[in-house]
Amino acid sequence: MSRPEIEVRGLHKSFGDNEVLRGIDLEIGQGEVVCVIGPSGSGKSTLLRCVNLLEEPTEGQVFVGGTEVTDPDVDIDAVRRRIGMVFQQFNLFPHLSVTENLTLPQRRVLGRDKAAAARIAAENLARVGLSEKADAYPSSLSGGQQQRVAIARALAMGPEVMLFDEPTSALDPELVGDVLAVMRMLAREGMTMMVVTHEMTFAREVADRVVFMDGGVVVEDGSPGRVIGDPQHERTRHFLSRLLDPAMAEVEEETSDQVGKSGE
């Protein structure tokens, strides 16, 4: 395998006394789709946010496309242009129309001229199937549509890597499919993707690898068939059984090895 597109080495992250990540090592190759799963508070979102330095790691290194993101002297804005990020809460710019959401970053950050930015915006809106909403404002769109616009906005910057932070968790169940379809298309096109998600069907069908995290460490890392289909660790089995059949879960004592809070 050639140089990994994303490489995480010995990553630790603490919020005060709360150690959320306790030594993560992870490599994601070019064109690979990796789903990160795990209970809330396991540190998976924090790991994702460390990759584009939205969270500053306490210790360890992160490389994206060969550039060390954690280098204090790195031009972080330049690195972030190569990393697309999609948030749980979409975070579209509410004061801008859909097209402006896509063109403003291109013009302000990449310095593209108006015509080029508009053309690229239109292309990417078409990719996510929302050309007809070009002039709408985010508040008039459904959650699923907003998330697709957010994906198009990230794609318009021409990223080499896409990070997804629970992209469907804030959506009504019937809207999840449209967003997953766009992500599936991206995966087919060969985009390198790191996806924090609870969508097991998506992970099983689309991911090349599934990483199960719990308590701030990677517990299992392997093909979806192995991690989801035939988990080796008790913690993975426990998590999956609760996730796949929540109605069957038993009432249990709260354990203290959960790290982090609901902010995940």
Next chain:
Amino acid sequence: MTDTDVDLQPKKKGLTRRQKRSLSRGVQYAVFAAAVIAFAVSADWDRLQNQFAQADIAKQMFPDVITLALKNTVLYTLSGFVVGLVLGMVIALMRLSSVGPYRWLAGVYIEIFRGLPALLIFIFVGVAVPLAFPGTEIPGGTYGKVALALGLVSAAYMAETIRAGIQAVPKGQMEAARSLGFSPAKAMVSIIIPQAFRIILPPLTNELVLLFKDSSLVLFLGVTLEERELSKFGRDLASTTANSTPILVAGLCYLLVTVPLSFVVRRMESKAQEAIR
């Protein structure tokens, strides 16, 4: 009512709730009516009209009260507002800065200028500034001085308003902008501040109303005839005519501007409420 009902709901003594409510409302109306009547009877309407509502004196104020006095009031207010907005923005950003001394300086500024009467600041600008920096002239003469004084006063309030507005923009907006590659400054200018201003448009307009009234303090700077604004104009004419009608007319001119502005603010606020829903 049957006997069983009486057993279940023992009859209370005195008034029912409905009766109490109508009694309470009746008392409130009665007090209001009594107050209006007392005022109408006790006031000396003839003298009031004589002193405050002389049509010929009011007539002689026009058109100067509009073309000169109101115009100057508006000019003073707008120039003070612009200075205050720019200065307030700088102070708000300093208040949010990661550099300690900036935050500290901004905090001190806000506390001082919010804690002082506007009148003292006008005197300060009129007297202390020329004294402290001899030979320097505030550009724009009286207009410059008023803009500076009103700007200094309003900047303190506006800085706090702007800061609150910036902080009211969800954190995810800054994160989204940064992850698209915006620098902190670019994200602030293109993404955060435009949203903050939508949030603070109503309180900023309120500040404009306050400034509009505070512009009357210009008379403490000493103004030429051409530089008079509504209050000074009204007072001067009141003393030459020995009649208070000009004061009333000047007051109405203020309301001419402030009432529609307040109406606009209320409209914006209710619209913002709708947007949240």
